[in-house]
Amino acid sequence: MIQHVLMPKLGQTMEEATVARWLKKEGDPVARGDVLLEITTDKATLEVESYVSGVLRKILAREGETLPVNAVIALVGDPEDALPADLEALRTPAGVAGAPSGAAPQAAQTPATLMAEATTQPAVGKIFASPRARRLAAEEKVNLRLIRGSGPGGRIVEADVRAHLERLRQTRSTPAARALAYERGVDLTTLHAEGRITKAQVEAAAPGAAPGARRVPLSPMRRVIAERMSRSKQQIPHFQISMDVEMRAAVALRTRLNQEGPVRIAFHDMLIKACAKAFAEYPMMNAVWDGDAILYRSEIHIGLAVALEEGLTVPVVRHADRLSLQEIARESARLIERARNKRLTPDEYEGGCFTISNLGMFGVDSFVPIINPGESAILGVGRIADRVIACGDAICIRPLMNLTLSADHRALDGAIAAKFLGRVKALLESPEELLK
Amino acid sequence: MPEIYYWEAIRDALREEMRRDPRVFVMGEDVGIYGGAYGATRGLYEEFGPERVRDTPISENTIVGAAVGAAMMGMRPVAEIMYMDFMTLAMDQFVNQGAKNRYMFGGKTTVPMVLRTEGGAGRGIAAQHSQSLEAWFVHVPGVLIAIPSTPYDAKGLLKTAIRGDDPVLFVEHKMLYNKKGEVPEGDYTIPLGQAVIRRPGKDVTVVSYSRMALVSLEACNALAAEGIEAEVIDLRCLKPLDIEMVLASVKKTGRLVLVSEACSEGNAVNEIAMRVNEHAFDYLDAPMVRVCAANVPIPMSPVLEDAAIPNKERVMAAVRQLVRG
Numbered sequence: 001m002i003q004h005v006l007m008p009k010l011g012q013t014m015e016e017a018t019v020a021r022w023l024k025k026e027g028d029p030v031a032r033g034d035v036l037l038e039i040t041t042d043k044a045t046l047e048v049e050s051y052v053s054g055v056l057r058k059i060l061a062r063e064g065e066t067l068p069v070n071a072v073i074a075l076v077g078d079p080e081d082a083l084p085a086d087l088e089a090l091r092t093p094a095g096v097a098g099a100p101s102g103a104a105p106q107a108a109q110t111p112a113t114l115m116a117e118a119t120t121q122p123a124v125g126k127i128f129a130s131p132r133a134r135r136l137a138a139e140e141k142v143n144l145r146l147i148r149g150s151g152p153g154g155r156i157v158e159a160d161v162r163a164h165l166e167r168l169r170q171t172r173s174t175p176a177a178r179a180l181a182y183e184r185g186v187d188l189t190t191l192h193a194e195g196r197i198t199k200a201q202v203e204a205a206a207p208g209a210a211p212g213a214r215r216v217p218l219s220p221m222r223r224v225i226a227e228r229m230s231r232s233k234q235q236i237p238h239f240q241i242s243m244d245v246e247m248r249a250a251v252a253l254r255t256r257l258n259q260e261g262p263v264r265i266a267f268h269d270m271l272i273k274a275c276a277k278a279f280a281e282y283p284m285m286n287a288v289w290d291g292d293a294i295l296y297r298s299e300i301h302i303g304l305a306v307a308l309e310e311g312l313t314v315p316v317v318r319h320a321d322r323l324s325l326q327e328i329a330r331e332s333a334r335l336i337e338r339a340r341n342k343r344l345t346p347d348e349y350e351g352g353c354f355t356i357s358n359l360g361m362f363g364v365d366s367f368v369p370i371i372n373p374g375e376s377a378i379l380g381v382g383r384i385a386d387r388v389i390a391c392g393d394a395i396c397i398r399p400l401m402n403l404t405l406s407a408d409h410r411a412l413d414g415a416i417a418a419k420f421l422g423r424v425k426a427l428l429e430s431p432e433e434l435l436k
Numbered sequence: 437m438p439e440i441y442y443w444e445a446i447r448d449a450l451r452e453e454m455r456r457d458p459r460v461f462v463m464g465e466d467v468g469i470y471g472g473a474y475g476a477t478r479g480l481y482e483e484f485g486p487e488r489v490r491d492t493p494i495s496e497n498t499i500v501g502a503a504v505g506a507a508m509m510g511m512r513p514v515a516e517i518m519y520m521d522f523m524t525l526a527m528d529q530f531v532n533q534g535a536k537n538r539y540m541f542g543g544k545t546t547v548p549m550v551l552r553t554e555g556g557a558g559r560g561i562a563a564q565h566s567q568s569l570e571a572w573f574v575h576v577p578g579v580l581i582a583i584p585s586t587p588y589d590a591k592g593l594l595k596t597a598i599r600g601d602d603p604v605l606f607v608e609h610k611m612l613y614n615k616k617g618e619v620p621e622g623d624y625t626i627p628l629g630q631a632v633i634r635r636p637g638k639d640v641t642v643v644s645y646s647r648m649a650l651v652s653l654e655a656c657n658a659l660a661a662e663g664i665e666a667e668v669i670d671l672r673c674l675k676p677l678d679i680e681m682v683l684a685s686v687k688k689t690g691r692l693v694l695v696s697e698a699c700s701e702g703n704a705v706n707e708i709a710m711r712v713n714e715h716a717f718d719y720l721d722a723p724m725v726r727v728c729a730a731n732v733p734i735p736m737s738p739v740l741e742d743a744a745i746p747n748k749e750r751v752m753a754a755v756r757q758l759v760r761g
Contacts, residue, residue: 132690132721151722152761158690158721 002077002084003052005036007061009069010046011346013374017041018066018220019073024056030076037073040220042228043313043349045342052076058083060090064220129156136161141179142168146187164189173197180206184215221311232373236289237409240368241417245425247384247399253431261326268358269329271381272302273434274427275354276320276328282420286353287411288376294411303352303372304332306339313339314372316352325434360384366402376411379424380404401428437620443613445587446476446552449594450514452623454484457512460598463490464499464516464552473518474554474613496525500551504534504603507549512598520555520607521567534603535578546601550594556647556697557745558611563733566741568646568698573605574674574707580628581674583607585649587617589672592626600628609647629676633685637667640759641685643708644695645671648746652695655751664759666693674704679711686712690721691758697745700728722761727754 007017017039024036035047036056054076061073072090075083084090127144129137133156137144140161147164149156167189173181176199181188184206191197191205203215218226250270257265279285279300286297300321303314315335317328338344355372360383369380382402389398403424407417427433440448454460461484462477468491471478481489492499496517503515517523523530534547557566573581580602584590590608597604634653644652649670656666667685671678686692692712694705709724729745 130690130721131718135718150761155722157761 002057002075002081003054004072004090005048005050005052005074005076007039007067007069007071007073008048010039011041011043011350013350014041014069014346016066016068017046018223019061019063020045020220021063022059026056026059028056030054030056040224041346042224043346044344046345050076055079057081058087060087064217066220127156128154130158132158133161140165141182143182143185145185171197173202174199177202219310221308221313225311228373229370232371236371236373238371238406239409239414239417240404240406241414241421242366242402242404243421243425244387244400244402245428246389247401247428250428250431251384251399253434257325263326263329264333265325265329266332267360267384268304268356268381269325269332270428270431270434271356271358271379271424272304272317272320272328272332273323273325274424275356275379276300276302276317276323277427277434278420278423279354280321281423282416284416285377285412285420288353288374289408289410297353299351299353301352301354303349303355303375304335305355305357306336308340308342313342313344313349314352314355315339315344315348316350318351354378356381360401366404368404369406371406371408376408377417378406380406437618439616440587440619441613442587442590442608442615442617443472443474443476443478445591445617445619446594446608447478447480448619449591449598450477450480451483453512453514453595453598454480454488456623457598459510459512460514461488461490461506461511462514462516463492463503465492465494465518467491467516472516474608474610476552476608476613477516496522497529500526500529500534503549503551504529504537504547507534507547507603508537508545512548512550514550514552514598517551517553519565520553520569521564523553523569523572530579530603530605531573531576535576538602539578547603548601550597550604550606552594552606552608554608554610554613556609556611557729557734557741558647560736560738560741562736566734568696568729570605570607570674571698571702571704574704578603579675580604581607582628582672583646583674584672585609585612585646585670587615587619589626589632589670591619592624593628593672595623596625596628599625604628607646611647612650615650626672628673629678630673631669631671631678631681633667633681634670635666635668637665637689639665639689640691640693640755641667641669641682641689642693642695642751642755643669643671643682643685643705645674646697648695648697648751651746651748652693652751655748656755658748659752659755662756664755666755666759677708677711679708679715682708683712683716686716687719690719692720692724693727693751693755693758694724695727695746695751697729699731700726701731703728722758725754725758727751 020038020040022037024030030050032050032053034050036050037048038045039048056074057077058075061067129144136158142161142164144156147156147160150160151157171188173188174196177197180199180202186202186205188197191201254265288295301316301318302320303316305312305314317331320328335348352375354375355378357369358381359367360381364382366382367380369378371378384399384401386397387400388395405417405421450462462480466473467477468481468489499515503513506513538546555568570581570583573579582593582597582604584593594606597606635656642652642656653668656668659666667689669681669685694708696703696705727746727750732744734744735741
């Protein structure tokens with residue numbers, strides 16, 4: 001019997017995921033519990049195990065493809081089972097009997113999205129081509145933009161696509177060059193080479209190519225970061241407030257704790273603790289814009305931005321207000337380790353109320369962070385550096401650290417943000433309170 | 437194989453079925469002693485007598501109503517409406533009774549009748565005697581429509597229509613009665629709903645029926661000299677419609693020309709275009725094209741009549757334009 005492998009729902013807010021890598025290939029035997037593939041959600045890379053045993057008959061979701069939850073991504077069955085006729089229809093949750101109805105609206109958009117990606121054009125403007133020509137071009141991976149139509153009004157007809165294919169057949173190129181030419185809209189027939197046309201030549205001939213430039217396709221994580229940050233910057237009315245914190249006591253406390261205890265305390269742990277305490281004292285801060293209402297949350301989960309080679313991720317220290325500084329330190333160290341290995345589970349990155357982003361270790365004095373969508377505020381943390389300041393009527397040198405808070409003005413106002421940030425500053429300047 | 441006229445093929449079908457089955461009888465205006473306005477019942481009165489070849493008054497509603505009733509009582513009437521234009525007078529009996537009774541009575545009755553009529557222009561007999569109204573009946577679930585272009589099809593389809601249990605509108609064409617064609621002697625039938633390829637081709641599909649199927653064939657044979665290989669499909673029936681054959685051909689050629697002698701608005705071929713759109717859109721290499729009559733009452737003047745309906749040259753021009761761009 002042919003059984004469906006569905007895109008799993010691995011978190012409350014997960015609506016879709018991208019296929020990162022197949023670990024099994026078509027024809028491989030599969031046992032229940034075997035890891036079939038890795039998927040990337042907007043937060044992490046996760047493994048998908050098979051719930052059934054048999055042979056992996058058909059992979060329906062290609063690597064890099066994004067599909068909604070409950071879409072059929074593969075078929076497992078006996079080698080002699082006949083495959084269903086309309087494989088494409090299976091890829092949308094609507095095509096699966098008994099799929100949760102909640103997934104359906106998402107499904108309706110999916111084929112269009114896939115289609116749009118499959119026919120990405122290098123330039124704008126509508127192409128007039130007959131349905132038959134479009135069908136053939138899609139099958140043969142021909143970029144219609146390169147073809148001059150001979151039909152009425154310049155419409156591209158089947159014969160034009162066939163003529164182009166014939167010219168391509170007479171052009172010797174590597175498969176990679178051909179694929180890239182399709183993607184970037186480069187006409188291989190215009191390139192000349194001693195032997196085969198290579199990918200590098202296509203790269204150089206691509207529209208907008210700069211000498212020596214390298215074009216890297218988006219990783220799933222990069223795509224998610226781009227989408228979320230664009231959405232945040234475009235939709236959330238950010239405002240910023242900034243304060244300098246005098247860190248002499250905090251530095252001393254940290255040094256002492258790290259000499260005494262087995263748990264290594266990082267500055268970000270002190271920040272998490274301070275922010276969690278301030279959140280508990282100003283519950284109004286734990287607000288998030290929800291379209292036609294403001295949602296006030298009671299639980300305090302603090303996210304910490306972790307830089308990775310290909311981007312960043314934000315693991316969440318849950319119930320940070322209930323944890324001691326040492327517990328926070330242990331938890332954040334564990335989460336950072338898992339984040340760097342891309343092994344965070346949804347429970348470890350979802351549901352944050354607030355994000356702390358620390359660039360002090362890179363020598364940054366101060367910066368203005370962008371809010372992580374789903375939250376209402378983010379704290380940008382600068383380096384701790386000795387500064388000359390006024391102490392009463394004298395001049396003295398103290399270690400200062402800049403904190404810049406970006407907040408969503410739909411949900412929060414300047415006064416509450418200022419009180420909150422002032423409290424964080426006070427806690428760090430009298431850090432013994434962090435041990436309570 | 438002997439060549440006979442279209443009218444003879446119809447007469448032969450009637451005669452053979454009346455000999456075969458005593459329930460089959462013929463009625464209509466001038467079908468008896470006169471032998472039918474276009475001669476299709478000639479000789480039947482002499483062979484079968486006034487009981488089975490009944491001349492009726494000029495009363496279309498009564499002719500069709502009596503046929504529906506007789507069919508429900510177990511007879512197999514073949515009624516004739518002299519001109520399709522006069523179907524207007526018999527619409528209630530045919531559409532509301534003949535087409536519906538099998539369904540209204542939950543299958544406890546059937547209406548095994550054939551309603552012969554003829555349509556089309558070509559004789560200069562003006563707007564009330566030249567119409568092609570088959571599309572009206574395409575819109576009526578419960579009836580079948582045969583609309584043959586050749587003597588062979590006329591005989592084989594009429595026999596099937598008489599033997600079937602559903603009401604069949606059998607549409608002849610006034611300009612075809614005197615066309616000859618090969619027809620084997622003796623009994624044969626053609627199933628309703630099977631189109632036929634009159635001419636295979638790869639460049640364009642031309643779909644038509646009745647007299648226009650012959651006009652289309654003539655046009656496409658001439659186009660072969662210009663290097664255009666058109667595939668000509670004669671539908672033979674409009675209900676059931678052999679859409680599979682049309683789709684298969686369109687998938688091969690990528691182009692479709694629909695030819696009909698009826699006016700283009702609400703034409704029966706519009707339905708074919710919609711089905712192709714639904715099932716073979718991705719195979720189309722150009723917009724589908726119709727060659728139909730102008731949306732005017734058919735004029736009496738022979739010159740204007742010819743201008744109002746498709747002819748060989750206009751079909752050729754449309755196919756050429758579609759293939760050559």
